[in-house]
Structure formats: C-alpha cells, structure tokens
Amino acid sequence: MNPFTGFQAMAYKETLHAVRDRFALFAAFMMPLFQLVVLGYAVDTNVRQVPTVVFDQSGLSAGDGQSGNSETRAFIDRLGNSDTFHVYRHVRSDDEMNAEMIAGRARVAVKFPPEFARNLLRGQSAEVLVLVDGSDSAVAGQAVTVSGQIALDESLRRLLGEHAPHPIDVRPKIMFNPASRSPNFFLPGMIAILLVFVTTMLTAFSVVREKERGTLEQLIVTPVRPLALMLGKITPYFVLGLSEMCALLLFMNFVFQVPIHGNAPLLILLSTCYLFVNLTIGILISTKAASQAEAIQLAMMIILPSVFLSGYIFPRDNMPAIFYGLSFLIPATYMVNISRGVILRGAGAAELWLDALVLLALGVIVLLLAARRFRRMIL
Amino acid sequence: MAAIIAENLVRRFDAFTAVDGISFTVQPGEIFGFLGPNGSGKTVTIKMLCGILPLTGGAAQVDGIDVVRDPDSVRARIGYMSQKFALYDDLTVRENLRFYGMVYDIRGAALARRMEEIIARIHLEPFLGRQAGKLSGGWKQRLALGCALLHEPHILFLDEPTAGIDPVARRQLWDLLFEFSGHGMTFFVTTHYMDEAERCSHLAYIYYGRLIADGTPLSLRQLPDMTPAGTYRLEITTSEVTVALRRVRALPAVRSATIFGRSIHALIDATCPQQELARAIGDDGIRIEDLRPLAPSLEDVFVELSERRQRELAA
Ligand SMILES: Nc1ncnc2c1ncn2[C@@H]1O[C@H](COP(=O)(O)OP(=O)(O)OP(=O)(O)O)[C@@H](O)[C@H]1O
Ligand SMILES: [Mg+2]
Numbered sequence: 001m002n003p004f005t006g007f008q009a010m011a012y013k014e015t016l017h018a019v020r021d022r023f024a025l026f027a028a029f030m031m032p033l034f035q036l037v038v039l040g041y042a043v044d045t046n047v048r049q050v051p052t053v054v055f056d057q058s059g060l061s062a063g064d065g066q067s068g069n070s071e072t073r074a075f076i077d078r079l080g081n082s083d084t085f086h087v088y089r090h091v092r093s094d095d096e097m098n099a100e101m102i103a104g105r106a107r108v109a110v111k112f113p114p115e116f117a118r119n120l121l122r123g124q125s126a127e128v129l130v131l132v133d134g135s136d137s138a139v140a141g142q143a144v145t146v147s148g149q150i151a152l153d154e155s156l157r158r159l160l161g162e163h164a165p166h167p168i169d170v171r172p173k174i175m176f177n178p179a180s181r182s183p184n185f186f187l188p189g190m191i192a193i194l195l196v197f198v199t200t201m202l203t204a205f206s207v208v209r210e211k212e213r214g215t216l217e218q219l220i221v222t223p224v225r226p227l228a229l230m231l232g233k234i235t236p237y238f239v240l241g242l243s244e245m246c247a248l249l250l251f252m253n254f255v256f257q258v259p260i261h262g263n264a265p266l267l268i269l270l271s272t273c274y275l276f277v278n279l280t281i282g283i284l285i286s287t288k289a290a291s292q293a294e295a296i297q298l299a300m301m302i303i304l305p306s307v308f309l310s311g312y313i314f315p316r317d318n319m320p321a322i323f324y325g326l327s328f329l330i331p332a333t334y335m336v337n338i339s340r341g342v343i344l345r346g347a348g349a350a351e352l353w354l355d356a357l358v359l360l361a362l363g364v365i366v367l368l369l370a371a372r373r374f375r376r377m378i379l
Numbered sequence: 380m381a382a383i384i385a386e387n388l389v390r391r392f393d394a395f396t397a398v399d400g401i402s403f404t405v406q407p408g409e410i411f412g413f414l415g416p417n418g419s420g421k422t423v424t425i426k427m428l429c430g431i432l433p434l435t436g437g438a439a440q441v442d443g444i445d446v447v448r449d450p451d452s453v454r455a456r457i458g459y460m461s462q463k464f465a466l467y468d469d470l471t472v473r474e475n476l477r478f479y480g481m482v483y484d485i486r487g488a489a490l491a492r493r494m495e496e497i498i499a500r501i502h503l504e505p506f507l508g509r510q511a512g513k514l515s516g517g518w519k520q521r522l523a524l525g526c527a528l529l530h531e532p533h534i535l536f537l538d539e540p541t542a543g544i545d546p547v548a549r550r551q552l553w554d555l556l557f558e559f560s561g562h563g564m565t566f567f568v569t570t571h572y573m574d575e576a577e578r579c580s581h582l583a584y585i586y587y588g589r590l591i592a593d594g595t596p597l598s599l600r601q602l603p604d605m606t607p608a609g610t611y612r613l614e615i616t617t618s619e620v621t622v623a624l625r626r627v628r629a630l631p632a633v634r635s636a637t638i639f640g641r642s643i644h645a646l647i648d649a650t651c652p653q654q655e656l657a658r659a660i661g662d663d664g665i666r667i668e669d670l671r672p673l674a675p676s677l678e679d680v681f682v683e684l685s686e687r688r689q690r691e692l693a694a
Contacts, residue, residue: 217461
C-alpha cells in the first residue's frame with residue numbers, strides 16, 4: 001500500500017487546527033521574535049568601562065588626595081583613557097579599597113605602593129598591584145590583559161624614549177566580526193536555538209492532544225499510514241518554522257544591524273533541513289508522552305542540551321571529550337555552524353553542505369524511529 | 380460469506396483476561412447487538428475485530444479478510460465509531476466530513492458527490508458550518524455516523540453510539556441504521572439499552588470475557604429455564620405502583636420486583652400463590668387492575684444468565 005496514503009488529508013486537517021487557534025499560532029510566532037529582541041539587547045559581552053578604584057600611596061605625599069606625582073598620574077591616565085577601565089574614585093586606605101571591591105562597586109582596584117615613583121625614577125623595577133574581581137571571568141580576563149598591556153607599553157616608552165617605534169609591533173586583525181560586536185556573534189546562533197521551540201514543541205503537542213482526546217484511535221482505524229500521518233502533521237508547522245526563520249533573520253538584520261555576509265536564501269534553504277529534524281523530534285516525543293505535561297518535560301530534556309552543547313554559549317572546542325562527542329548528535333550544533341557560517345563568514349554551499357546533509361540524515365532516522373514506535377503504539 | 384467470523388478470540392492484558400475465547404458469526408445485512416455489563420470486554424472485542432488491538436489468541440475474519448494477517452485491508456472496508464466522541468471539535472461539520480473522505484482517498488468530484496449524499500441522508504444541512512464541538516450530543520453522533528459511512532464501508536462497528544443522548548435522537552439514529560442496513564450494510568452495535576437490543580436482528584451477550592448468549596431476540600426470550608426452577612413471573616398492574624412495590628418486596632417469597640410504568644414485574648417462589656400476593660398488596664384504596672403471568676423479557680434473560688454464570692464461577 002502507498003506509504004503516503006492520507007498525507008493530504010492530514011495536512012489539510014492540521015492546517016485547519018492551526019488556523020482555527022489563531023491566538024496560539026500568533027503567540028507561537030511572536031515568542032521567538034520577542035526573545036530575540038530581549039536577549040539581543042541583554043547579551044553584550046564586550047567588556048567596557050569597568051569600574052575601577054585607585055589607591056595611590058606613592059602620590060599621597062602630595063597631600064591633596066589626588067595623585068600628586070607625574071609618574072603615577074601618567075599611568076592612571078592611560079588606564080582611564082583605555083575603553084576598558086573607568087576610574088571613578090581615588091581611595092586613601094587599604095580598608096577603603098577593599099570595601100569598594102567587596103561591595104561590588106569596583107571590579108578592579110589599582111594600588112601604587114609608596115616607593116613606586118622613587119623606584120621608577122631610580123631606574124629600578126616599580127611594582128603596581130592590580131586587584132581584579134574574578135566573579136565574572138570575561139571582565140577579569142580583559143582587565144588583566146589590558147592592564148598588563150598598558151604596563152608593558154609604559155615600560156617600553158620609558159626604556160626607548162617617548163616616540164621611538166616598538167621593536168615588534170603586533171597588529172591583530174579580527175576577521176568576520178571586526179568590531180567584535182557581541183550581537184553579531186550571538187544572534188546567528190540564537191536563531192538556531194529559538195527555532196527549536198516553534199517546531200519541536202508544537203508538533204509534540206499536536207499528536208499528544210489527539211491522544212488525549214481519543215481522536216488518534218479513530219484515525220488509526222482509517223487507512224492513514226504512519227508516515228503520512230506524521231508528515232501531514234508536521235506540514236503546517238514546517239511552514240510556520242520557515243516563516244519564523246525569515247522573520248528572525250529580518251529582525252536580526254534590521255533591528256540589530258547584524259549584516260549577512262553570505263547568501264540569505266541559501267541560509268533559509270539549509271535551515272529547512274534543521275526544521276525538518278526538529279519537527280520529527282517533536283513527533284518522536286509525542287509517541288512517548290501520554291499527556292501534554294509529559295511532552296513539555298521530554299521536550300525540555302532535549303532542548304536544554306541543545307542550548308548548552310551546540311556551541312551557541314560555550315565553544316565546543318573547549319568541551320570535555322564526552323560532551324564534545326555528544327554535541328555531534330545535537331541538530332542545533334549543525335545549525336549554529338550553518339547560521340554563523342553564512343551570516344558571519346560568508347560561507348556558501350561548498351562549506352556547509354555536509355552540515356545540511358547530516359541534519360537531513362538525522363531527520364530521516366528520527367522519522368523512521370517515530371514511525372516504528374507509532375506502529376507499536378497502535379498495536 | 381459471513382460478514383464477521385470470530386473464532387475463540389482471546390485478549391489478555393498481563394495476567395488479566397479481558398476476552399476469554401469467544402466465537403460468533405455475523406451474517407451480511409444483520410444488525411448485530413453486542414451486549415454485556417461494563418468492563419465485560421465489548422470494546423476490546425471491537426478493537427480486535429477492527430485490527431487496532433492484536434489478538435492474544437484465536438482468529439477473526441472481517442468481510443472475508445483475516446484480521447491478523449491483513450489489518451490494513453480490513454480497515455479500508457470497515458467503519459468504526461468509537462465509544463468516545465472522536466471528531467475534531469474545532470473543525471466544522473463539513474470539514475470533518477471532508478477530512479474523513481480524504482483519509483479514505485476519495486477525491487475531487489467523487490468526494491463532493493459522496494458528501495452531498497451523506498449530508499442528505501443524515502440531514503446534516505442545517506449545521507454544515509458549525510464547529511463539531513458546538514453540536515448537541517445527538518447531532519455529534521449523527522456526524523460521527525456520517526464520517527464513518529463516507530467511504531461506504533461494508534461493515535460498521537458502533538461502540539455505544541447512543542450513550543448519553545435523548546430518546547428522540549436515539550430513535551432517529553436507529554432509524555438511520557435501519558435505513559442503511561436495508562441497503563445491505565452490516566452493523567455491529569454495542570448498547571446497554573434493552574429497547575435497542577429488541578431492535579437488533581441478532582444478539583450476543585458477553586459476561587466478563589465469556590459469551591453466554593447468542594441468538595435472535597425472540598429465541599433468547601424463548602430460551603427454556605429462563606425462569607428459575609420453583610418460581611414464576613407475574614405482571615401486576617395497579618393504581619398505586621410505589622406503595623404496592625414496597626408491600627410486594629416485603630414478602631419473603633418475592634425474589635425480585637421492578638416497576639415498569641404502571642405495573643410491577645415480579646419473580647415469585649412457586650410456594651406463594653397469586654392470591655396471597657393480591658392480599659399482601661391489600662385493599663386499602665389500592666386497586667389491582669390486572670394480574671397476569673409474564674414471559675421473561677430480554678433483560679430478565681440476561682440477568683438470569685449472568686447470575687447462573689456467577690454461580691458457576693463461584694462453584
Ligand atoms: N489497554 C488495556 N489495558 C489493560 N486493561 C484493559 C485495557 N483495555 C481494556 N482493559 C480492561 O478490559 C476489560 C474490558 O474492557 P472493555 O473496555 O472492553 O469493557 P466494555 O465491555 O467495553 O465496558 P463498557 O460497557 O464500560 O464500555 C476491562 O476490565 C478493562 O479494564
Ligand atoms: Mg466499552
């Protein structure tokens with residue numbers, strides 16, 4: 001018998017359900033856009049204007065509380081002029097300095113010991129203490145790096161003279177995201193994650209609802225084939241997912257000004273493979289879940305690892321071997337790569353066809369698994 | 380060729396046996412009434428015959444096709460109306476019909492023609508645009524019947540189609556069944572209503588997994604020994620039914636007594652003559668209008684058979 005018998009009927013009926021429940025459809029469509037906007041503004045991981053206090057024992061002798069000697073002032077000015085530090089206060093004791101750090105008002109404290117200026121003038125090594133709050137690793141890392149760079153720069157200037165060229169001058173150039181804007185990096189990945197919800201959840205619900213209402217049993221007595229039933233069910237959600245993808249790209253491009261370096265239609269084409277996997281996973285969940293509550297739990301069990309292991313938040317290269325291995329089984333991994341590839345690196349089909357193929361293969365495997373479970377559930 | 384042949388059907392759920400070796404044959408064009416108390420295995424039997432529940436043992440042929448070997452072909456030839464209303468509440472009457480037509484691969488002009496036919500036969504015209512969930516119970520069942528009939532099945536399984544709907548709707552639904560049955564369709568119907576059982580052409584009674592009666596309503600009523608040995612049945616028509624019932628029931632010789640309209644049906648020990656009964660009901664204003672021997676009703680037969688089976692099990 002034709003394995004697709006009943007496909008049209010299912011697609012027709014499922015579309016009617018979706019259209020009938022306009023509010024749910026609208027909510028499902030708006031949710032990811034809303035999340036994109038909120039998260040897009042929230043995730044700015046670029047470290048700028050870190051609140052900094054200065055305790056200048058060396059300059060205190062001047063008596064006005066301000067750094068009184070030119071040696072420390074030159075250094076403090078360079079800190080302040082970097083975009084990284086914002087010197088908001090000068091303190092006069094260790095206690096005061098510690099209090100600022102503990103209260104969290106200061107993330108960085110710079111302390112010049114009394115002998116700083118003297119040592120510097122004598123040509124001896126002068127020490128500066130830079131205290132860094134390690135509770136935010138991105139801030140701490142950048143504070144250490146930048147303060148070290150400033151010290152090195154100052155040292156070279158003193159050794160070589162004011163305008164002498166540095167013996168070696170490193171000119172780093174960041175490709176693909178030259179301004180290192182974090183939305184550029186995060187939003188392409190986020191799109192992959194946000195798409196999971198409209199696809200996986202909605203399909204899982206739609207089958208479980210039929211189970212709860214008893215209509216599934218009635219369907220099973222008809223000649224509808226399991227494969228046709230499942231494909232028919234995912235059809236309207238596939239269309240919804242595809243429109244969602246386009247809407248997310250438009251928002252990213254126009255609201256957050258993230259440029260798409262590659263070919264946008266190609267990206268949308270490749271994303272169909274990803275939508276397909278997620279939809280089939282939704283169906284697989286629904287063959288297992290007996291109620292909508294159970295479906296949510298199962299879906300969460302699958303979606304949460306996608307968020308953490310896909311490379312969207314934590315770089316996959318740094319993962320322990322077992323998680324790195326697991327990440328290959330997660331569809332979002334491939335989609336994050338496709339999305340960043342096209343949007344940031346301008347990658348094309350030549351670079352990304354394998355990712356798309358893996359997604360397609362995963363989708364077919366999950367679909368067949370679901371069809372088998374479906375048949376067993378029926379009988 | 381028989382429409383349905385069940386041979387020694389068995390269905391177990393773990394250690395529990397829901398259907399315990401039942402056999403029966405349904406001829407084409409029959410309205411086969413399948414009766415039995417709650418939980419006796421009616422729905423399980425239907426699901427096995429429809430090919431949605433595997434058999435633990437035995438064999439079944441539906442429309443000449445082996446249910447175990449070819450459940451798909453069976454599904455294409457039958458209709459099934461489940462015990463629970465199972466249409467889509469948010470789809471209109473017309474959309475539900477169209478969906479079921481499409482599911483059976485009826486397309487285009489053929490589908491339109493078939494839908495018009497069913498709509499006319501079931502008189503669904505006034506509600507075509509209404510969502511199924513907003514129909515009254517009787518109309519929901521009619522729609523369900525329409526959906527089950529769209530693909531012109533040879534055999535239709537109806538699991539308690541009239542549960543919870545009013546007497547008029549019940550009567551109308553049965554009239555529809557007779558109409559379709561007149562065209563040669565076979566019906567397999569479960570019900571708890573005795574008046575519906577009376578209208579079937581063939582009855583079977585299942586009692587906790589065992590078939591304990593099989594025949595026409597008439598043949599079942601005429602089964603010998605349906606009145607237990609040493610007893611007789613009496614119909615007492617009186618002006619004060621409830622008072623009379625209380626007094627009749629107080630007699631030790633009365634095994635059971637039930638009101639039917641203005642009369643009481645009683646099962647009485649042979650040791651107690653009719654006159655004693657009349658005396659017990661009394662003469663203080665209660666007039667006995669009629670006192671006559673009673674043949675067992677279908678309900679009497681089923682109750683008697685159930686009790687007998689219960690005694691067998693206990694022994
Ligand atoms: N899937 C199942 N798993 C376990 N037990 C089941 C299952 N389906 C039915 N049963 C049991 O089998 C027995 C027969 O159930 P069935 O639904 O056939 O009764 P029924 O005759 O249709 O009753 P009713 O008149 O209430 O509809 C019941 O005891 C029921 O609990
Ligand atoms: Mg039942």
